[in-house]
Amino acid sequence: MSQPSISSKRRLLFIFSAVSLVLFLLIIRLGWIQIVKGERYKELADKQQTRDIPIPAKRGVIYDRNGKELAISASTNTVWGHPNEIAEPEKTASILAGILNLDEAEVLTKLTNRQYIVKIAPYIDDDLAKAVRAERLKGISVAEDNKRFYPYGNFAAYVLGHTTNDNKGMSGIELEYEKYLSGIPGRWIKSTDGAGRQLSFSTEKYHQAENGLNVVLTIDEVIQHFSEKAVDNALAINKAKRVSVIVMDIRTGEILSMAAKPDYDPNEPRTPLNEELKLQIDQMDQDKKLEAWYAMWRNPLINDTYEPGSTFKLLTTAAALEEGVATPQSTFVDNGHVIVAGTRIRCWRWYNPHGHQTLVEAVQNSCNPVFVELGQRMGVQTFYNYIDGFGISDTTGIDLPGERKSLMYNIKNVGPVELATISFGQSISVTPIQLITAVSAIANDGKLMQPRIVKELTDQDGNVVHRFEETMVRQVISEKTSKVMREIMESVVSDGGGSHAYIPGYRVGGKTGTAQKVVGGKYAQGLYVSSFIGIAPADDPKLAILAIVDEPGGFSTYGSTTAAPIAKEVLEETLRYLDVKPKYTDKEEEEFGRAKITVPEVRNMTVKEAGQILLDQKLQFNIEPEYYADQNDMVVDMFPKPGASVPEKSIILLYTKPNADIPSTVEVPDLTGKTIKEANYILSNLGLKLKVSGSGMAITQYPEAGTIVESETIISVEFKPE
Structure with missing residues (x-):
């Protein structure tokens, strides 16, 4: 056998060396992949094989203080896409766009995205979800979801706020208590092959979502209804830019209602209720739209300041009484104006000066020169100490987002003129929540309470997880001064400029205010903010109310005729709802008092017979259903029930049905x-x-x-x- 030539041996050696080198490099590469980068590639493989579908947590319910649902989460569905699993994105996009009525190009953009999972369509109803599932589209899944829903539309919109498309709090309580309401999302994790089929050897994991806690407000749905109705009426009557009302429990600092109009519907937060504004926003670019939306969502009672005008005189009077620089019987002389550091400051009735008057009369007359003198007697430092004490120089700490501080001079920059104007409520801007909190302290034996709008947090079974207790901030004035102030405030309503807030049988106290608006750093001619701050009953205060009319354009711009009637309407309905019994004076009893009548039994009688009995008892009646006009119909029920004690001339509702005894x-x-x-x-x-x-x-x-x-x-x- 012939021996291989030297050249053949060399070729064989070269091939052997090359193959050995390649094998060695492959071994090195395999070791690099398996050992050095093994964990990295394992993660990538797991990620490619694992389908992770989010399971959103059910957002907690927002209740009023009596358990009325104000914000709930409605069950719905969301369509998700997994771009890396979609083989035919064009076809899939076309099918989804047709079912869901979406833009096909936008759907295709999402399906060709490099993200692991994308949201195709949130909050679809069950019929659409069923239609999508029926198509069995590869890489498309439908998961249960929850959408925020506000059953009463724009009711208490600024209190509740609203959520984003991702169910995150955007404003109001929804934002402030986001971490409690949102809960913890769950996950549905399973391993699939390249075709999206679940692997037989894999383990499926389902992590249940943990639902959010419920928030119970201090808001009373009934009182909120009274407030919103009064604000709506006042907005139309006064042709105002905005009308707002706050009702507070004086003793605890709890907010019972907070209403402002115009507002928005949290169910459609980007669609204004005003058609004109809607058209304007539709024509804006995206940045301008955002500005307009945020302006629409601002809570003016928390986020905006205004010059309180004469309502601030209550704080000046309380401070002066507490410091002893004046008594209710102290006398003053009003000449229509006062000169301060060469500046003439006029009384609102400069053309017909009030002349000699006591402090009580000065508050009733809202006489500016008297309050200038009170401020001068106290001095800047003392007066500012009381302003700080009443909480005007800082936020109140109410549990709503974006609370704003007041705008006021630094004490170092307060000269004689600034002190004079601040004393009667100008040259200082406060938020409505600051003012009502301060005046509540005046009526609450001098105790300043921290306002709050959330009462407690509860779990899904209604168990209280956390209760927010009432908090006393400080004692500002003495009980003696508080009692005197309540009497002075009552006299303003009974004998002074607050007469439009007078309610027969209830001792209402308060103070009106009318202040020019500041626009561009100076007072704007013809633009006013009219207001009324009140308490009731003055002898045992339970409620404080602040009504504000921004830029009234109707028959009047004065707080006495625009804001005081709003307070009267809300207080009258609220006091009766809270079962606060009226206490008529002898004069009121003669004019307004009505005898009590015991409701007689008229069931199982004809309407004719029942009506005659009720009329004989000095009662009136209405028939339900109203379309029955037959006097022979039978009374089957009534309200109030027999034996109830009601005022004379009260209306008794009679519920009727046709009389079967009448001949056919x-x-x-x-x-x-x-x-x-x-x-x-x-x-x-x-x-x-x-x-x-x-x-x-x-x-x-x-x-x-x-x-x-x-x-x-x-x-x-x-x-x-x-």
Whole structure:
């Protein structure tokens, strides 16, 4: 056998060396992949094989203080896409766009995204979800979701706030208590092959979502309703830019209502309720839209300041009394103006000065020069100490987002003129929540309470997880001064400029205010903020109320005629709702007092019989359902119930049904020459109905007189004037 040549040996050696080198490099590369980068590639493989579907937590419910649901989470569905699993994105996008009524190009952009998971369509109903599932699209899944829903629309919008499209708090309570309401999302994790099929050897993990806690507000839905109704009416009557109301529990600092109009619907937070504003926003670019939306969502009672005007005089008076620089009987002389450091400061009634008056009369008259003098007697440092004490120089700490501080001079920059103007509520801007908190302290035996709007947090079973207790911040004035101030405030309503807030039987105290608005750093001619701050009952204060009318454009711009009637409407309804009994004076009893009547039993009687008994007892009645006009109908129920004690002339509701004892047939009477009232009376007593044509006296009828008809038959009668 021939020996291989040297050249052949060299070739074999070269091939062997090359193969050995390649194998060595492959071993090195394999070791690098398996050992050095093993964990990295294992993570990538797991990620490629693992499908992770988020399970959103159910957001907690927001309740009013009595358990009324104000914000809930409605069950819905969300369509998710996994771009790396979609083989035919164009076809998939076309199908989804057709079912969900979406833009096909936008859907395709999402499906070709490099993200692991993308949201295709949130909050779809069950029918659409069923249609998507039926297509069995690769890489597309439908998961249960929760959408925030506000059952009462724009009710308490600035309190509740709203959420983003991702169910995150955006404003109001939704934002402030986001960490409690949101809960902890769950996950559904499973391993799949390249076709999206679950691997047989894999372990599926389902992490249940932990639902959020419920928030119970201090807001009373009924009182909030009273406030919103009054604000709506005042907005239209006064043609104002905005109208706002706060009602506070004086003793605890709890906010019972907080309303401002115009507002927005949290269900559609980017769609203004005002059509004109909606059209304006639609034409804006994105940045301008954001500015307009944020302006629309601002809570003016927390986030905005205004010059309080004469309502601030209550703080000046309380401080002066507490410091002993004046008493209720101290006398002052008003000449229509006062000169301070060469500056003439006029009283609002400069053309007809108040002349000699006591401090009580000065508060009733809202006389500026008197309060200038009180400020001068106290001095800057002392006066500022009380302003700080009443919480005006800092935020109140209310549990709503974005609370703003007041705008006021640094004490070092307060000269004689600044001190004078601050003393009667100008040259200082406060938030509404600051002012009502301070005045509540005046009425609450001098105790300043921290305002709060959340009462407690509860779990899904209604168990209290955390209760927010009332917090006393400090004692500002003495109980003696507080009592005197309540009497002075009551005199303003009974004898002074707050008379439009007077409620017979209830001792209401308060103070009106009318201040020019500051625009561009100077007072704007013709633009005012009118307000009324009040307490009730003045002898045992339970409620404080602040009503503000921003830029009234109606018949008046004064707080006494624009804001005080709002406070009266809300207070009157609220005091009765809280079952605060009226206490009439002798004069009020004579004019407004009504005797108490015990409601008689009239059930199982005809309407005619029941009505006569009630009228004899000096009571009135309404029939339900209203369309029953037959006096022979039977009374099956009533409200109030028999035995209840009600005021004279109260309305008793009678619930009726047709009388089965009335004969089934009846002879039609002759109605010729009868008036509509007489004809209706005759027919109703016979169990017949009247259809009217014309007016005056009856001339023809159908069916004719003497015809035998069924009860409840309609008799058509033509009437003509005599």
